[in-house]
Amino acid sequence: MSVSIHIDKVVKKYGDHTVIDGLSLEVHPGEFFTLLGPSGCGKTTLLRMIIGFNSIEGGEIRVADHRINDVPPNRRNMGMVFQNYAIFPHMSVRDNVAFGLKMRGVSAEEIDRRVDEILHVVKIDALRDRMPTALSGGQQQRVALARAIVIAPEVLLMDEPLSNLDAKLRVEMRNAIKQIQRQINITTVYVTHDQEEALAVSDRIAVMEGGVVRQIGSPQTIYRRPADVFVSTFIGLSNLFSGIVRTEGERKEVELLPDYRVSMSNLAADAFDGQPVTVSVRPEEFIIDEGEGEGIPAIVTSSVFLGLTTHYFLETAQGAVVEAIRDQEAGPLLADGTRVRLRVKAKRINVFRAEEQTTLITGDTL
Numbered sequence: 594m595s596v597s598i599h600i601d602k603v604v605k606k607y608g609d610h611t612v613i614d615g616l617s618l619e620v621h622p623g624e625f626f627t628l629l630g631p632s633g634c635g636k637t638t639l640l641r642m643i644i645g646f647n648s649i650e651g652g653e654i655r656v657a658d659h660r661i662n663d664v665p666p667n668r669r670n671m672g673m674v675f676q677n678y679a680i681f682p683h684m685s686v687r688d689n690v691a692f693g694l695k696m697r698g699v700s701a702e703e704i705d706r707r708v709d710e711i712l713h714v715v716k717i718d719a720l721r722d723r724m725p726t727a728l729s730g731g732q733q734q735r736v737a738l739a740r741a742i743v744i745a746p747e748v749l750l751m752d753e754p755l756s757n758l759d760a761k762l763r764v765e766m767r768n769a770i771k772q773i774q775r776q777i778n779i780t781t782v783y784v785t786h787d788q789e790e791a792l793a794v795s796d797r798i799a800v801m802e803g804g805v806v807r808q809i810g811s812p813q814t815i816y817r818r819p820a821d822v823f824v825s826t827f828i829g830l831s832n833l834f835s836g837i838v839r840t841e842g843e844r845k846e847v848e849l850l851p852d853y854r855v856s857m858s859n860l861a862a863d864a865f866d867g868q869p870v871t872v873s874v875r876p877e878e879f880i881i882d883e884g885e886g887e888g889i890p891a892i893v894t895s896s897v898f899l900g901l902t903t904h905y906f907l908e909t910a911q912g913a914v915v916e917a918i919r920d921q922e923a924g925p926l927l928a929d930g931t932r933v934r935l936r937v938k939a940k941r942i943n944v945f946r947a948e949e950q951t952t953l954i955t956g957d958t959l
Contacts, residue, residue: 595622595780596657596747598643604651605638605804612638613804615652620782621796625774627783629791630801631827636784637752638804643782644671644750656747669748672741676753678733680725686712686736687721693744711743715773731762738770742777749774749781755790763787767794788828792816800824818943822871822950825943831873832915834889835947838868847872847944853887855939861955869947872937876904879917880936881927888934891915893927907933 598620605613613635620626628636641647643654645666653662661669672693680689687708694704712718715735725733734754741749754770755763771794774781785791791798792812799809800823808820819825826833839846839854845864846854849872882888891907894914903926905917917935919927927933944953 595624595778597622598626598748598780598782599655599658600639600643600652601655602652603639603642603649603654605635605642605647606650611804613642616804616806617652618799618806618809620780623778623780625771625781625783625794625796627785627791627795627798628801629785629788629798629828631786634801635804636786636801639801640750640752640782640784643748644673645669670744670746671748671750672744672746674734674737674741674749674751674754676756678737678757680733680736680740682725684725685721686717686723686725686728689725689736690739690743693740697744707743711739714742714776715739716769729762730758731766734758734766735769738773742773742779747780749779751781751783753784753786755785755787763790764793770794792828800827802827817941818952818954819873820952822873822945825873825945829875830916831875831943832879832913832917834872834874834913836870836872836944838864838866838870838953840864840866849937850889853889853936855937855942857939857944859940859954859956860944861953864953868953870953871945871947871950873943873945874915874937875941876916876918878938878941879915880938881905881917881919881923882934882936883924883927883931884934886934888936891933891935893929893931893933895929896927898926903927907935909935 600618602615602617603613604615628639630636638647642649649662653660691704691708712721715738717732717735720732755766758766767790795812797809797811798815800807802823808815808824816828825831834849837848839848845857845860847857848854890910893905894908895906897904902918902920907915907917945951946953
């Protein structure tokens with residue numbers, strides 16, 4: 594049965610330096626929950642607090658409503674997959690996977706049954722007698738994963754498990770990890786700094802910066818409706834513009850240029866006329882028009898053709914460099930030096946209060 598993890602106002606200090614100060618979040622039973630953020634943001638520190646490798650200076654962590662702050666790591670019934678795999682080089686695949694079961698005093702017959710079962714789940718049953726030196730990076734990662742889950746832990750923790758693999762193998766393994774997690778239905782906390790990886794595998798994501806959770810949500814919500822400018826720029830690519838809110842009765846617009854306003858139907862009620870804002874436009878949220886008309890004047894400086902889409906790099910009349918994406922059905926390839934107008938898809942762009950850097954969008958998660 595899957596369990597929940599409740600983290601309530603936890604504090605982590607190293608001497609006089611506070612790394613995490615009163616952080617709270619909830620991981621649902623059976624959920625694939627990802628801690629995402631730049632290096633040094635506290636995500637691995639929090640993971641190590643959950644498993645018991647780091648002490649907790651304040652707050653509490655509960656698993657299935659049981660407080661675990663003072664429970665030693667070997668009694669927390671958790672499995673962990675490390676960045677460097679940490680498999681034993683002198684043991685075969687089978688013996689590596691069986692190690693945790695032996696430490697728990699499981700009978701030899703039961704060990705054989707459970708090891709065979711889990712090797713089949715992670716699709717390395719044909720490699721049971723190989724030594725780690727004869728395995729590829731992806732195969733070693735599957736061994737580490739099998740060893741972590743064969744003990745039937747309540748919680749699976751994974752710390753940057755794919756960072757040592759090449760790009761193609763990372764995609765293969767992230768799909769495998771997601772499939773295996775779904776198959777065994779185990780509550781999983783996953784740490785990564787790779788935004789694409791987080792979007793691909795997670796049920797929900799907590800975006801962290803400086804020991805603080807900036808936003809928690811589904812991959813779709815995090816990407817489409819970031820809570821602040823940091824999340825908008827950390828997840829994917831965002832082109833940022835300065836703008837001003839203009840209101841006329843019930844009508845609300847965002848002015849990007851004196852002669853280009855975007856009518857908005859989803860601005861918060863507290864948006865006021867003349868309010869300075871930061872507007873985030875992802876490359877796919879631009880409409881590229883050739884010739885005259887409304888929009889942001891720009892010149893194509895270069896392009897990258899990628900089959901279904903073409904990525905354009907443009908310089909606006911104000912000197913800003915932006916990136917826009919156009920699909921192949923929108924028209925022929927635009928040559929360098931082409932003058933265009935950039936319009937935005939009003940329902941998709943994000944608008945933030947300029948001073949607080951928090952979202953001014955409400956009630957619309959697409």
